[in-house]
Amino acid sequence: MGNYRIAVLPGDGIGQEVTSGAVDVLKAVGIRFGHEFTFEYGLIGGAAIDEAGTPLPEETLRLCQQSDAVLLGAVGGPKWDENPPHLRPEKGLLAIRQQLGLYANLRPVVCYDSLASASPLKPDLVQDVDFIIVRELTGGIYFGQPSGRVVENGEEKAVDTLLYKKEEIERIVRMAFTLARGRKKKVTSVDKANVLSSSRLWREVAEEVAKQFPDVELEHMLVDNAAMQLIRAPKQFDVIVTENMFGDILSDEASMLSGSLGMLPSASLSASGPSLYEPVHGSAPDIAGMRKANPIAAILSAAMMLRLSFGLAAEAEAIEHAVQQALTAGLRTADLAQSSGRVVSTDEMVEEIKTAV
Amino acid sequence: MGNYRIAVLPGDGIGQEVTSGAVDVLKAVGIRFGHEFTFEYGLIGGAAIDEAGTPLPEETLRLCQQSDAVLLGAVGGPKWDENPPHLRPEKGLLAIRQQLGLYANLRPVVCYDSLASASPLKPDLVQDVDFIIVRELTGGIYFGQPSGRVVENGEEKAVDTLLYKKEEIERIVRMAFTLARGRKKKVTSVDKANVLSSSRLWREVAEEVAKQFPDVELEHMLVDNAAMQLIRAPKQFDVIVTENMFGDILSDEASMLSGSLGMLPSASLSASGPSLYEPVHGSAPDIAGMRKANPIAAILSAAMMLRLSFGLAAEAEAIEHAVQQALTAGLRTADLAQSSGRVVSTDEMVEEIKTAV
Ligand SMILES: CC(C)[C@H](C(=O)O)[C@@H](O)C(=O)O
Ligand SMILES: CC(C)[C@H](C(=O)O)[C@@H](O)C(=O)O
Numbered sequence: 054m055g056n057y058r059i060a061v062l063p064g065d066g067i068g069q070e071v072t073s074g075a076v077d078v079l080k081a082v083g084i085r086f087g088h089e090f091t092f093e094y095g096l097i098g099g100a101a102i103d104e105a106g107t108p109l110p111e112e113t114l115r116l117c118q119q120s121d122a123v124l125l126g127a128v129g130g131p132k133w134d135e136n137p138p139h140l141r142p143e144k145g146l147l148a149i150r151q152q153l154g155l156y157a158n159l160r161p162v163v164c165y166d167s168l169a170s171a172s173p174l175k176p177d178l179v180q181d182v183d184f185i186i187v188r189e190l191t192g193g194i195y196f197g198q199p200s201g202r203v204v205e206n207g208e209e210k211a212v213d214t215l216l217y218k219k220e221e222i223e224r225i226v227r228m229a230f231t232l233a234r235g236r237k238k239k240v241t242s243v244d245k246a247n248v249l250s251s252s253r254l255w256r257e258v259a260e261e262v263a264k265q266f267p268d269v270e271l272e273h274m275l276v277d278n279a280a281m282q283l284i285r286a287p288k289q290f291d292v293i294v295t296e297n298m299f300g301d302i303l304s305d306e307a308s309m310l311s312g313s314l315g316m317l318p319s320a321s322l323s324a325s326g327p328s329l330y331e332p333v334h335g336s337a338p339d340i341a342g343m344r345k346a347n348p349i350a351a352i353l354s355a356a357m358m359l360r361l362s363f364g365l366a367a368e369a370e371a372i373e374h375a376v377q378q379a380l381t382a383g384l385r386t387a388d389l390a391q392s393s394g395r396v397v398s399t400d401e402m403v404e405e406i407k408t409a410v
Numbered sequence: 411m412g413n414y415r416i417a418v419l420p421g422d423g424i425g426q427e428v429t430s431g432a433v434d435v436l437k438a439v440g441i442r443f444g445h446e447f448t449f450e451y452g453l454i455g456g457a458a459i460d461e462a463g464t465p466l467p468e469e470t471l472r473l474c475q476q477s478d479a480v481l482l483g484a485v486g487g488p489k490w491d492e493n494p495p496h497l498r499p500e501k502g503l504l505a506i507r508q509q510l511g512l513y514a515n516l517r518p519v520v521c522y523d524s525l526a527s528a529s530p531l532k533p534d535l536v537q538d539v540d541f542i543i544v545r546e547l548t549g550g551i552y553f554g555q556p557s558g559r560v561v562e563n564g565e566e567k568a569v570d571t572l573l574y575k576k577e578e579i580e581r582i583v584r585m586a587f588t589l590a591r592g593r594k595k596k597v598t599s600v601d602k603a604n605v606l607s608s609s610r611l612w613r614e615v616a617e618e619v620a621k622q623f624p625d626v627e628l629e630h631m632l633v634d635n636a637a638m639q640l641i642r643a644p645k646q647f648d649v650i651v652t653e654n655m656f657g658d659i660l661s662d663e664a665s666m667l668s669g670s671l672g673m674l675p676s677a678s679l680s681a682s683g684p685s686l687y688e689p690v691h692g693s694a695p696d697i698a699g700m701r702k703a704n705p706i707a708a709i710l711s712a713a714m715m716l717r718l719s720f721g722l723a724a725e726a727e728a729i730e731h732a733v734q735q736a737l738t739a740g741l742r743t744a745d746l747a748q749s750s751g752r753v754v755s756t757d758e759m760v761e762e763i764k765t766a767v
Contacts, residue, residue, distance in 0.1 A: 143604045173641050178530050200607045209576040211611035219566040247500045250557045254568035280663035284530050284641055302659060305634035309641045
């Protein structure tokens with residue numbers, strides 16, 4: 054019986070609907086297992102720009118810092134697309150990652166049996182796929198300085214900087230090895246060491262860390278090859294660890310293995326403070342408010358929260374089982390409609406999962 | 411009836427076998443159409459390191475500069491993997507791109523009907539796929555300075571620089587629009603404008619260039635989404651234009667649509683001097699010398715050379731038809747063995763194509 058404070062930041066578009074679904078499921082878990090979850094709401098992204106003039110208000114940050122964990126929906130939408138860079142919804146996301154020190158982004162990629170046919174890949178290739186992408190989230194080209202526009206000798210240029218400190222690499226690679234220990238004991242470190250200096254440091258550090266995990270196999274893979282292998286033979290992977298931008302690209306690509314971006318949860322772990330949980334999908338403005346968004350990614354993110362922030366493994370499993378059950382029963386939100394089953398609304402899916410936890 | 415000097419740089423691994431196949435096919439084209447092709451050989455990559463102590467000898471560069479076009483195999487292999495950065499085979503490739511000013515890398519992605527079942531994607535998704543990736547090849551993070559290792563306050567760091575000049579973006583985007591005019595009139599410009607300054611400049615310049623091509627549609631796509639869309643719905647693309655690193659990742663990913671990396675040719679066009687043609691695949695050291703490599707990517711690269719460097723469209727088509735015919739006849743190198751057909755050696759495939767041009 055625990056008492057947990059959860060900061061909920063719905064954000065924009067379908068972020069609202071899917072976090073509301075995840076909160077409902079958490080409430081059901083609370084009742085069933087006798088925990089008290091307190092939900093406090095904050096603004097982020099476009100919603101925050103509209104109401105508070107900034108994509109990450111101080112108040113939101115404070116709320117998060119005083120919470121045990123953060124549940125985020127999604128940010129962004131065409132309404133703010135023409136805003137200047139500092140008033141873009143994504144800035145709120147980047148700022149919260151940096152402010153809370155969310156250095157480790159965990160993105161499990163699992164293909165549920167009942168959804169194997171929803172993937173663009175051949176079913177036998179994706180059946181039983183089960184790996185996790187560990188993406189470095191607070192370094193690299195996302196945050197390196199200088200970054201901006203320059204005019205030199207009348208020439209207009211723009212520059213971005215990909216920078217990694219040894220210790221930033223160390224802690225994320227160590228996270229990957231630690232996770233691999235509890236899994237199939239294989240780490241694939243993805244880099245572009247034949248071109249980038251930062252990747253050569255990355256590879257060196259990965260080798261060093263590997264020495265402390267003699268029971269785990271380490272393999273290096275170039276990012277271009279990884280982009281290919283992910284669809285050629287995805288079952289070869291167990292834990293993939295990579296830098297921020299490569300992780301961004303590869304994890305969106307990998308989402309197709311599980312049938313839909315609407316299935317993928319993520320955890321962004323902090324070194325010290327509260328961690329953050331969010332679906333991998335974006336705000337999907339085109340279907341926002343239509344109650345057809347897939348709430349599963351957000352619900353599975355809540356399960357990750359229970360397991361990783363609160364140590365509530367049985368509770369997390371209850372959610373994961375309930376999701377499996379709903380899928381096996383044939384419920385499909387619109388994004389999964391290619392695979393056989395009954396197309397349902399966000400609410401029907403939430404209802405089914407909630408009653409099954 | 412023309413006279414053409416072709417510099418051939420086989421490089422490493424299967425580079426040897428596949429360029430030799432492409433040269434055979436070019437000779438057959440020469441006889442059939444009455445052209446004289448002169449082939450002169452140069453060293454590059456690991457082969458050049460072994461024989462001349464550097465991955466791109468002066469002599470090779472001179473040979474290329476005095477030729478009408480360059481045919482390259484592939485570079486790299488485990489033998490040189492532990493070499494210091496400046497003695498790595500890939501440095502030869504990067505140096506020749508820079509020295510010859512090969513700013514535009516064209517990578518057509520076509521799925522042949524007879525190979526639709528060889529792709530990891532469902533056949534109905536890849537059937538009739540036909541787009542081209544236009545990758546910027548001499549700028550961006552591949553060449554930006556500073557790039558290297560630093561120790562600051564006892565902290566070890568590594569840095570790379572992603573830099574683009576406005577005019578570098580302009581000329582590659584213009585190339586994409588020009589190509590789109592002769593195709594389905596749609597350009598997808600891929601960037602990460604929600605994070606990178608260089609991408610925001612890229613997007614601006616793309617918009618500007620688009621004004622000169624009112625008959626061509628321009629769409630912007632974030633790189634993470636592009637990595638997903640390439641497998642979710644690849645038929646939506648006509649011409650994709652993007653910066654160096656994104657192009658590297660996306661084109662290897664896209665290779666899976668055509669069944670095998672062994673099918674994909676590429677052209678690297680120079681602003682002024684000779685252009686270079688090479689298969690997208692690497693040196694594949696694991697199968698080097700076994701005569702089982704797929705020579706089609708190299709052969710189709712030769713066809714691109716005929717069309718783009720020499721203006722010999724009918725000759726290029728003769729090669730492309732011969733390749734189609736060999737595939738329709740059921741010939742398959744090992745990499746295509748998943749799709750029905752008869753598995754043949756490199757030589758048998760070359761022989762079949764050669765006699766059909
Ligand atoms: C919205 C954007 C800044 C973000 C990223 O690039 O990290 C998103 O794509 C993600 O993967 O969470
Ligand atoms: C070998 C390597 C340097 C090269 C690149 O990254 O450009 C290769 O992957 C390619 O795509 O031609």
